[in-house]
Amino acid sequence: MKEFIISEAKAETAILVGLITNEQDETKTREYLDELEFLADTAGAVTVKRFTQRVSGPSSVTYVGSGKLQEIRQYIKRKEDEDDPVGMVIFDDELTAKQMRNIEKELQVKILDRTSLILDIFAMRAQTAEAKAQVELAQHRYMLPRLQRLWTHLERQGGGSGGGGGKGTVGLRGPGETQLEMDRRIILHRITLLKQRLEEIDRQKTTQRKNRGRLIRVALVGYTNVGKSTMMNLLAKSEVFAENKLFATLDTTVRKMTIDNLPFLLADTVGFIRKLPSDLVESFKSTLDEVREADLLVHVVDISHPDFEDQIEVVVKTLSELGCADKPSMIVFNKIDAYTWTPQDEDDLTEPTRENISLDDLKRTWMARTGEGNLPPLFISAKNKENIDELREVLYKKVRELHVQKYPYNDFLYNDIEEMES
Numbered sequence: 408m409k410e411f412i413i414s415e416a417k418a419e420t421a422i423l424v425g426l427i428t429n430e431q432d433e434t435k436t437r438e439y440l441d442e443l444e445f446l447a448d449t450a451g452a453v454t455v456k457r458f459t460q461r462v463s464g465p466s467s468v469t470y471v472g473s474g475k476l477q478e479i480r481q482y483i484k485r486k487e488d489e490d491d492p493v494g495m496v497i498f499d500d501e502l503t504a505k506q507m508r509n510i511e512k513e514l515q516v517k518i519l520d521r522t523s524l525i526l527d528i529f530a531m532r533a534q535t536a537e538a539k540a541q542v543e544l545a546q547h548r549y550m551l552p553r554l555q556r557l558w559t560h561l562e563r564q565g566g567g568s569g570g571g572g573g574k575g576t577v578g579l580r581g582p583g584e585t586q587l588e589m590d591r592r593i594i595l596h597r598i599t600l601l602k603q604r605l606e607e608i609d610r611q612k613t614t615q616r617k618n619r620g621r622l623i624r625v626a627l628v629g630y631t632n633v634g635k636s637t638m639m640n641l642l643a644k645s646e647v648f649a650e651n652k653l654f655a656t657l658d659t660t661v662r663k664m665t666i667d668n669l670p671f672l673l674a675d676t677v678g679f680i681r682k683l684p685s686d687l688v689e690s691f692k693s694t695l696d697e698v699r700e701a702d703l704l705v706h707v708v709d710i711s712h713p714d715f716e717d718q719i720e721v722v723v724k725t726l727s728e729l730g731c732a733d734k735p736s737m738i739v740f741n742k743i744d745a746y747t748w749t750p751q752d753e754d755d756l757t758e759p760t761r762e763n764i765s766l767d768d769l770k771r772t773w774m775a776r777t778g779e780g781n782l783p784p785l786f787i788s789a790k791n792k793e794n795i796d797e798l799r800e801v802l803y804k805k806v807r808e809l810h811v812q813k814y815p816y817n818d819f820l821y822n823d824i825e826e827m828e829s
Contacts, residue, residue, distance in 0.1 A: 419494035420486075421452040422479065424471060426500070427461040436499075438714050442681065443499050443521060445632075450528050452495065456482060469509050470498055476513055483516060495519055501684070504553040522549060522684040529687065537608045541691050544601040547594050548686040554590055609696070621814045622663070623671040623806045626701035628726065630718040631678025633709040634741040636660075638789040639675040642799070659697045666803040669810070674701065679725045681717075688728070695729060702809050704736040705802075710786070711745035735809065738784040739798065744791045 423443050425436045436459055444454045460475045469476050483493045495517040502510070502520040511518050519527075526546050533539040627635040643662035660675045674697045688695070698704070706722060708715055719738075726732055740746075785801060787794045 418451060418453045420455045420491075421447050422482070422493055422496045423447070423454055423457045424479065424496060424498045425457070425459050426465055426471070427459055428464055433459075433461075438717070439499050439681065443497060443524075446521070446524050446528065447497060450524060450531070452497075455486075455493065458482075465500065466506075467503075468506065469513070470500070470502060470506050476510065480514055483514060492516075497521070497524055500682070507553065521682055522686075525680070525684060525687065537605070540601050540604050540608070544598060544605065545684065545686040545689075545691075547598050547601070548689075549684070551591070551594055551598075554587055554594070612696070621810075623703065623809050623813065624674065624697075624701045625671055625703045625705060625802070625806065626674045626676055626698050627705050627707055628676055628698055629678060629707035629722055630709065630712075631680050633678065633707045633712075633718070634789050635675050635678065635707050638707060638739070638741060638787075639673065641789050641792065641795060642802075643673050661697065666799050666806070669803055669807055671806045671810075674698075679722050681721050683725065688725075698726070698731055699729060701731075701734065702813065703805060704731065704734050706736055706738045708738060708740050709742050710740040711742040735805070737801070737805070740784055740786045741789055743786050743793065744788040 423440050425440045425443070427433050427436045431439070440457055440459070444457075447454055458471075458475065458479055460471045462472065466472060471479075479496065483496075486493050493516055496510070496514055497519045498510075499521050501522045502518070507518055507520075526542065526549060529538075529542045530546065533542045627639060629635055639660065639662070643664040659677065662673050663670060664673050665671075676695070676698055677691060704726070706719075708719055712718060723732075726734075785794065785798050787798055789795075
């Protein structure tokens with residue numbers, strides 16, 4: 408009897424590269440690279456090495472200095488000699504076409520930047536026709552200014568009689584230039600078609616939103632992977648895909664839910680991230696319209712993340728860029744089951760250890776005073792269903808208040824509320 412040995416495909420390995428600058432200190436760079444590694448893991452790559460360089464700013468030619476680039480090349484060569492080749496090098500900022508071309512020429516491996524990595528993940532995660540069109544549009548916008556580097560392997564060949572053609576004449580165009588122009592036309596045409604398709608989808612969704620009736624809209628917003636989808640599933644009893652990966656959910660999911668006979672709409676939206684590519688924000692405009700048209704924003708924060716304060720700032724900044732800074736909002740600190748802290752005791756000579764902190768203790772911390780608007784922050788664990796009753800109670804009071812303000816003459820719902828409270 409024959410024995411068949413089935414081996415799993417080896418995951419592609421990656422090197423991460425970041426800069427330490429005057430605007431981005433070593434701690435911040437390490438945090439960014441931690442996130443970049445999580446992005447790489449989400450895309451299916453295994454990080455084997457990190458390189459950083461302290462400079463005043465990125466080199467316009469190769470992002471890092473020539474010495475650092477040579478150091479990276481030597482590491483790649485050593486891994487090749489060990490029969491453990493590096494699959495790709497990922498840079499923590501968006502690279503220009505010139506930088507990519509020069510880096511590829513030197514390192515001779517696949518080069519990605521933060522933007523292209525995020526676009527790859529979005530392409531993996533897109534499920535609906537709308538999300539797929541949005542991702543493809545962002546990919547084409549990213550690719551368009553970088554087309555030239557794809558054709559550097561084709562030499563410019565002179566043409567015409569006696570080489571007498573002037574600069575820019577058809578007779579002097581080589582195959583690389585011709586193919587480049589063809590690709591540009593194809594991509595520009597595709598961008599136009601995708602925009603038209605998304606505009607049609609947007610019109611359909613606008614009609615759907617108008618047909619939802621007189622209901623208050625609540626949108627869950629926050630950094631990626633903070634637990635919005637888990638919270639959505641818990642509150643609305645829905646089955647939104649949730650996973651401990653970045654950008655597990657791309658499509659906005661809207662569910663009608665009711666608390667104490669008070670109906671409203673709850674939307675789970677795509678997560679934000681630092682250095683979010685502008686092309687993605689523009690391409691996902693129709694998806695983010697759920698945020699723009701919401702009556703209440705519930706800002707979900709992963710309190711267990713060591714850098715959650717910066718994540719809050721990123722979300723607040725992104726909401727401001729979307730024109731949503733003045734909307735009624737509230738903060739919900741999620742994952743309190745995973746939150747730990749290090750006690751501060753000057754008289755204690757023992758090694759400090761991280762400990763869990765109770766819900767009552769959390770309500771006495773500085774975080775309890777960081778509420779947005781007139782709503783104090785809440786502390787919950789969506790995973791363990793902890794303190795969910797308080798969340799429902801606060802949501803009910805705020806949605807009721809907003810409903811009476813927005814629809815003062817909606818007697819049917821208003822009377823139901825009055826009868827219920829009497």
